[in-house]
Amino acid sequence: MTATMIKEFRLPDLGEGLTESEILSWKVAVGDTVTLNQVIAEVETAKAVVELPSPFAGVVAALHEQPGSVVEVGKPIVSFEVDDAGASNGGNPTAVETKAAAPQPEMAQSQTPQSQTSQAESPEADATPAKREPNLVGYGAVVEETGRPVRRARGLVQAAATTVQARPKSDDVPAERPRSTPPVRKLARDLGIDLQLVPGTGPGGLITREDVQNFTGEPEGTSAVPTAPAATGERETRTPIKGVxxxxxxxxxxxxxxxxxxxxxxxxxxxxxxxxxxxxxxxxxxxxxxxxxxxxxxxxxxxxxxxxxxxxxxxxxxxxxxxxxxxxxxxxxxxxxxxxxxxxxxxxxxxxxxxxxxxxxxxxxxxxxxxxxxxxxxxxxxxxxxxxxxxxxxxxxxxxxxxxxxxxxxxxxxxxxxxxxxxxxxxxxxxxxxxxxxxxxxxxxxxxxxxxxxxxxxxxxxxxxx
The missing domain is CATH 3.30.559.10 (Chloramphenicol acetyltransferase-like domain)
Structure with missing residues (x-):
């Protein structure tokens, strides 16, 4: 059986020391086969909307962030399952490779955005902080501009790719609760609902607008206290200050x-x-x-x-x-x-x-x-x-x-x-x-x-x- 490994892609610095970007949309889903430089996501920085190309050819193993999430530079956003034979880092100083045996079918199926955890988030990583590489995304020398428009940050994408060992889901590793979208978070704030208490029914456990609207705050089997009908129109609108x-x-x-x-x-x-x-x-x-x-x-x-x-x-x-x-x-x-x-x-x-x-x-x-x-x-x-x-x-x-x-x-x-x-x-x-x-x-x-x-x-x- 062909050996495979999990390669993790961390959000790169997409220009001039920007510290975070918002995931606008994913162009791929878990299980999709992608090719090198295929557009996998659209993200918004403080300056522009940028298409992210894939730094690897393989299968999408996990999406670590949901659309609407604001992600710090250097955090993992997606993992790929790639063949060991084609997993060379191409001389990339920030790609640390660790070989792993081919996962069993049941293992591959159990890996989800919530269950898969990177080395940076593991107890071992907490005990021994990773040393910054000279050209780690978000640090090091600034890439000189050529004066020509750059639609896709392919060089930076390659610099953001790291490799971690594939491992099965473990009950000892707590899964990160899936995030909701900004409009849903706003609705929850307006209704005074703690999203940590709301079970998500969307893809991968995403909390949807319907989940918030249907949440009563009472355990199953108890009746909710009737509340006054909501006003037909909001008296004020709040918009997060972000992006451009x-x-x-x-x-x-x-x-x-x-x-x-x-x-x-x-x-x-x-x-x-x-x-x-x-x-x-x-x-x-x-x-x-x-x-x-x-x-x-x-x-x-x-x-x-x-x-x-x-x-x-x-x-x-x-x-x-x-x-x-x-x-x-x-x-x-x-x-x-x-x-x-x-x-x-x-x-x-x-x-x-x-x-x-x-x-x-x-x-x-x-x-x-x-x-x-x-x-x-x-x-x-x-x-x-x-x-x-x-x-x-x-x-x-x-x-x-x-x-x-x-x-x-x-x-x-x-x-x-x-x-x-x-x-x-x-x-x-x-x-x-x-x-x-x-x-x-x-x-x-x-x-x-x-x-x-x-x-x-x-x-x-x-x-x-x-």
């Missing part, structure tokens, strides 16, 4: 209380830009490209930065240095169902207007679908927030942490404007610029805003700046 919203809130608080913000405003006549946009849309050269005021404004920001590079910098507190970037990773604030995200376009300053239009379209579509990768959310150097799409004229945007400036684009409106000493109806926009006063002086911020306004007021002014 939690990360964004912490980042904004840090930015607001770390960088001294200054905001300046400029209202301009953008009639010439809007006319240019109309001509470009009708041009064959831009056929099939999505052009918006944001597209032209983004290009104008990139051009204005050439003469005002201090706005494309970062304050390094730890090293007491000012980092001047010679490239522009342009961040675009995007409102998504998961909260505010600011993905950025790498090396945006090297893109033509058509390339920039394509990049903006792909960025916004990906963000709204919740598929933005962690690499696209990091490394930004300056940002734009387009509040005009909500009908807002101006605001005081908070800096994206680590950046020196952010531009807010207001709504384009028809308004009376003085042209050649006469009142005329023109298309008008307000620009708002917030900047870090440690990095950018008032003169530098004002010159950048003036240059940006000049380009959008008269696109021909670009000839004087390039």
């Amino acid at each position: 919203r939690k990360f964004t809130a912490a980042a904004m608080v840090q930015s607001a209380f770390t960088a001294p913000h200054v905001t300046e405003f400029l209202t301009i006549d953008v009639t010439a830009t809007m006319e240019l946009l109309t001509r470009l849309k009708a041009s064959k050269a831009f056929e099939g490209y999505k052009l918006t005021p944001l597209t032209v404004a983004a290009k104008a920001v990139l051009i204005a930065l050439r003469n005002n590079p201090t706005l494309n910098s970062r304050w390094d507190e730890a090293r007491q240095e000012i980092i001047q970037f010679n490239y522009v990773n342009l961040g675009i604030a995007a409102a998504t169902p998961r909260g505010l995200t600011v993905p950025n376009i790498k090396d945006a300053d090297r893109l033509s207007l058509r390339e920039l239009a394509t990049a903006l379209s792909e960025l916004t579509d990906t963000a709204r679908a919740g598929k933005t990768s962690p690499s696209d959310l990091s490394g930004g150097t300056i940002s734009i927030t387009n509040i005009g799409v909500f009908g807002i004229d101006a605001g005081t945007p908070i800096l994206n942490p680590g950046e020196a400036a952010i531009v807010a684009l207001g709504a384009v409106r028809k308004a009376p404007w003085v042209v050649d000493d006469e009142i005329a109806v023109r298309q008008v926009m307000s620009l708002s610029l917030s900047f870090d006063h440690r990095l950018v002086d008032g003169e530098q911020g004002s010159r950048f805003l003036a240059d940006l306004g000049a380009i959008l007021s008269d696109p021909a002014m670009v000839l004087t700046m390039v």
